[in-house]
Amino acid sequence: MSNTLVLRLIEGMAGTIESHADQLTRLDQAIGDGDHGINMARGFKELAAQKAAIAALPLGEALKKAGMTLVMKVGGASGPLYGTLFIDMGKATPEAAPTLADLSVMLDAGIRGVKARGKAEVGMKTMLDVLCPVADTLRSLVDQNETDGLDERIIAAAGHALHRTTDMVAKRGRASFLGERSKGHLDPGACSSALLIGAVVGVLAPSSAR
Amino acid sequence: MSNTLVLRLIEGMAGTIESHADQLTRLDQAIGDGDHGINMARGFKELAAQKAAIAALPLGEALKKAGMTLVMKVGGASGPLYGTLFIDMGKATPEAAPTLADLSVMLDAGIRGVKARGKAEVGMKTMLDVLCPVADTLRSLVDQNETDGLDERIIAAAGHALHRTTDMVAKRGRASFLGERSKGHLDPGACSSALLIGAVVGVLAPSSAR
């Protein structure tokens, strides 16, 4: 990936998080402690501030540095989790420009890291409930070699998966303290994941951006 | 004064205070600390509880005991002041049943005590701004030997005097901390004095009670 693409990815993600920070915070007020948007905005602002230095690195190193930046800046549960996602994606990044198949492998590696860090699985009403369906979609499209309309399908998968968190009872994160009362609300971290995926797709395939 | 008259005086005063306690408190919230009605109600409730014992005493002793009961139960600024009023009236009470002239002398004595205790004079937006005009009215009617309609005149004097506290700037009591901002409100202690005078007149001359 070229230097400018990484720059634009960081700008795209940081821009989306900044403009949706209040919405993420409101979601977290409903079933958490009301800081998710604030945490994410703090971390991605720092990422944006360091974009030049990060974009100057090879992609794998760039992802690791971005992840470490998030770890050291976001705080809360989402900091170590998003940090691990990026770091472990970085570790799985090939030297050459990644293919779609590489991207799928990288995302799977990042998700494995998130699951291990958070001791969580799909269905627990967390960011994994967006990340995993998206990774599944990407993987199966790559397997079937069907790249037509891939970007719309990814976005659709993220949106649909986010929507499905509404009916889940949280088993991880602060929302889990609510038990049944966590139902009826979107998960904030699932929402930020969907937003980030939207931003990435928007940069990589601008035509299909929401 | 007969035993039952003292009983009825205590009941009359306690009843008025109880039913106007919220109003007195609201006045005190505006320019004081919001407890005048509560203080007075606490004191007069205790007085009512002791009415039998008090009414059994000669009038002078009854007044002193009533005053001491208020001192020990009301608290705040109004406790020592109303207490002193009653105690010093008691000290000026003749052995024989008091005449109207005696009553005037007794009230003057009580007011002297209040002034000394509170280092206050007329015009400082306190209970004295009702007590003094009422005492003046009583004294001049007694001097002129004009007892016709005396009760209405007393009531009118108290009401008019109370009304006039609105425009005063407080120089004593918590309202004095407000300076000019104390204007535009009735003084709570002046209001309780007017209420007590109304209650006393109501018992002594039931026909003219408000």
Place this chain on the structure above:
Amino acid sequence: MKKLINDVDAILGESLAGFARAHGDLVSLSQAPLFVRRRAVTPAGQVALISGGGSGHEPLHAGFVGRGMLHAACPGQVFTSPTPDQMLAAAEAVDSGAGVLFIVKNYEGDVMNFEMAAEMAPCATARVLTNDDVAVENSSYTTGRRGVAGTVVVEKMLGAAAETGMDLATLQALGERVNGATRSMGCALTSCTVPAAGGPTFEIGEAEMEMGVGIHGEPGRRRVALASASAIVEEMMGAILADLGAAKGEDVLLLVNGFGATPLMELYLVYDEAARRVEAAGLTVARSLVGNWCTSLDMAGCSLTVTRLDAETTGLWDAPVHTPALRWGC
């Protein structure tokens, strides 16, 4: 009104029962007349310090009963002066024969009730009146200034002095000197709610504050727009320092006092603003105290207090104290 209470009329007794139960090693409670006293008997020759006033300012005063501070405290109903029977019973309980010093905040209710107690007291009494609140214009035609959080400083220093065996007249003079070296001013963001009244004492808008508020929610200098901590401290500290008249180079004690509903996080932020201004005025913050010491029930806001220190009063401040609310050196 949202409060952790049972019956509005029983709050005071129930709360003091809990207080006495929690601190039974230090204090004991008399329910009628109501007062809190040190468990330890006043040593012969030691003047006993008694304070008191309306409740709702906790830990003031009962929280300051103990070694090196008060000998007894007389709690009135919420925001209402105690009655003379309480002071008389407390005096009788803690007087060692050396006399009793009443520490009284300057409110007519307190002044008159303590005065009646003094008139009836069987022992020698003297009185120190605290009136540290610069928010109120100081005019000889009115009641004068209110006693507010500076009272804590007076009680601490006199308590330490009493332990040294200082006699009644000297203690009284010292108290007047400490009070004279102390200035305070406060500011409220919300009203307090007197339980028996059931609703807020004053209405205040979402974007307003009461500058110069008293410790009972009495209106202050003026109602102004909500400002930054920096602007608030600027005005309060300006008024305090202008009135204090300390010379450059002097040591002072800086007390940042919360009114009850303001979190420590904000109080420390205010402390930083205040201390920087004290230092900028050429004074040295030699001693500090930050916390909720002289509260107004559940009011949000704070007050600043500055006391000029000398070697004697610094030593008295540092002397060991062991009370439910304040403890050091032992």
Place this chain on the structure above:
Amino acid sequence: MKKLINDVDAILGESLAGFARAHGDLVSLSQAPLFVRRRAVTPAGQVALISGGGSGHEPLHAGFVGRGMLHAACPGQVFTSPTPDQMLAAAEAVDSGAGVLFIVKNYEGDVMNFEMAAEMAPCATARVLTNDDVAVENSSYTTGRRGVAGTVVVEKMLGAAAETGMDLATLQALGERVNGATRSMGCALTSCTVPAAGGPTFEIGEAEMEMGVGIHGEPGRRRVALASASAIVEEMMGAILADLGAAKGEDVLLLVNGFGATPLMELYLVYDEAARRVEAAGLTVARSLVGNWCTSLDMAGCSLTVTRLDAETTGLWDAPVHTPALRWGC
């Protein structure tokens, strides 16, 4: 939102600056990475205790840094876990070579950030997780119970034990024992307001309360009608004692903790209700602590904590402590 602050983004730094200024004799502050440490160097052979967590719970944790308690504290943003760089820098600053014990409240954010710090730490580390909140159902399928005010008890006792030279593994085991002997539950009358969010975290009616609330305004067991202090304590203490499983005749420590906006008067009233119920259950309230120790910004309400005591832990509780917020015995 009404707060004594300047810029919403600068609150934490400004408040900690004031804290460090007010307590410069005891602690010093590192601004980047952000942590508070004891001024005194950790004696050789002494395990260093480090805690931390989101800010907004003051005095927890920074207020407990000092002799006989924590060696360092890492404050996160308001209600947000600190980041691993803070824990690493703090560990480097206070490790004497004997290792570092992290005291972590059971929230995934804290757990994961401390975990990453432990993975990167150059020294030996161990961890004690506090999870005393009985309001949350204890299920192995979820995150488990939250760590709340019981953390204060763990920090005090471990701090005293560390001073005796206890090694890392033994300290960790002791911490787990104290945490295991501790149960808490809370109740909120109003919401807190996170400064950066600008408004209340939850809506709550004039006649409602949140039973079993967490220390970040997280919803609790259920929303119920505002009840008397007696009924509230009955439910909370009932849940605590049922879960604690103490035998008749045992000594316990009773901690009544205010959430920040509840006056001392109410806390002592609650203490009385709580202590009577503990005694009625055949236990002895051997030690008590009443005040605002583990707060939720400006939330009104309180929590109860009960810890079973034995001779060792009683001694650790009584041992001298000298921190900004807690001090006795010296």
